[in-house]
Amino acid sequence: MTTTLITGANKGLGFETARQLIAAGHTVYVGSRDAERGRRAADRLGARAVLLDVTDDASVAAAAKAVEAEGGLDVLVNNAGIELRSEGNVASGAADVTADEMRTVFDTNVFGVVRVTHGFLPLLRRSAAPVVVNVSSALGSMARVTAAGTPGYAYPGVSYPASKAALNMVTVQFAKAFPDMRINAVEPGYTATDLNRRTGHRTVEEGAGIIVRMAQVGPDGPTGGFFEAAGPVPW
Ligand SMILES: NC(=O)c1ccc[n+]([C@@H]2O[C@H](COP(=O)([O-])OP(=O)(O)OC[C@H]3O[C@@H](n4cnc5c(N)ncnc54)[C@H](OP(=O)(O)O)[C@@H]3O)[C@@H](O)[C@H]2O)c1
Numbered sequence: 001m002t003t004t005l006i007t008g009a010n011k012g013l014g015f016e017t018a019r020q021l022i023a024a025g026h027t028v029y030v031g032s033r034d035a036e037r038g039r040r041a042a043d044r045l046g047a048r049a050v051l052l053d054v055t056d057d058a059s060v061a062a063a064a065k066a067v068e069a070e071g072g073l074d075v076l077v078n079n080a081g082i083e084l085r086s087e088g089n090v091a092s093g094a095a096d097v098t099a100d101e102m103r104t105v106f107d108t109n110v111f112g113v114v115r116v117t118h119g120f121l122p123l124l125r126r127s128a129a130p131v132v133v134n135v136s137s138a139l140g141s142m143a144r145v146t147a148a149g150t151p152g153y154a155y156p157g158v159s160y161p162a163s164k165a166a167l168n169m170v171t172v173q174f175a176k177a178f179p180d181m182r183i184n185a186v187e188p189g190y191t192a193t194d195l196n197r198r199t200g201h202r203t204v205e206e207g208a209g210i211i212v213r214m215a216q217v218g219p220d221g222p223t224g225g226f227f228e229a230a231g232p233v234p235w
Pocket of ligand 1: 187
């Protein structure tokens with residue numbers, strides 16, 4: 001039996017990933033920073049709920065303790081993420097972005113992943129086949145964002161792409177440091193969720209596919225890579 005924790009799984013891609021992994025036979029913990037939203041989602045899915053705010057050390061430690069007490073963890077999906085947009089639904093560009101905005105976005109999208117991964121490392125190390133999936137974005141790909149004429153090139157924001165580029169580097173360095181684990185970054189594609197006010201053109205079913213696939217890689221599978229549905233994403 002494989003036990004999996006998904007952060008930020010009370011809605012969006014995390015919720016759909018939970019649904020698909022439960023269908024594949026995983027025991028799933030729905031991580032949520034709000035107890036009521038998490039419990040409602042877990043009830044709908046037939047999952048376990050765990051209170052987990054990725055920006056809070058004490059919350060992560062308590063969640064790890066709760067999951068450990070119930071038996072341990074094999075797969076961690078670092079899915080919780082934020083993108084800040086202004087009133088007009090635009091991300092702040094180079095002229096407007098502030099250090100505070102950068103710090104807020106990095107606290108969830110980058111430091112949160114480090115915090116949660118470290119919190120659950122002792123449990124993952126006890127698994128026979130530990131797996132970590134970091135939900136990144138093609139907006140964190142230098143190659144994609146510098147390819148003129150593409151949507152990635154046209155995206156004006158700074159904090160979100162910078163956070164996902166940093167997350168990609170975290171993924172690579174963690175994968176090298178923990179060769180017994182499969183640790184990869186994934187790009188779900190532009191998916192209709194609250195994150196982008198439902199402007200994405202992919203469904204959550206489609207977007208979650210690559211997260212689910214990389215959550216199921218075996219000990220001989222890839223590690224330290226960056227993948228989307230069609231294959232590897234250039235860094
Ligand atoms: N949608 C896309 O087009 C797209 C594309 C590429 C990558 N992604 C990535 O996919 C991931 C999931 O995003 P989504 O599109 O599904 O967005 P979403 O529907 O807004 O879901 C984000 C989830 O993260 C949770 N979250 C935010 N801050 C948190 C915190 N401090 N602690 C714990 N949970 C927190 C949210 O909880 P609350 O309900 O409490 O806010 C929510 O459950 C993100 O990492 C995002 O960057 C999305």
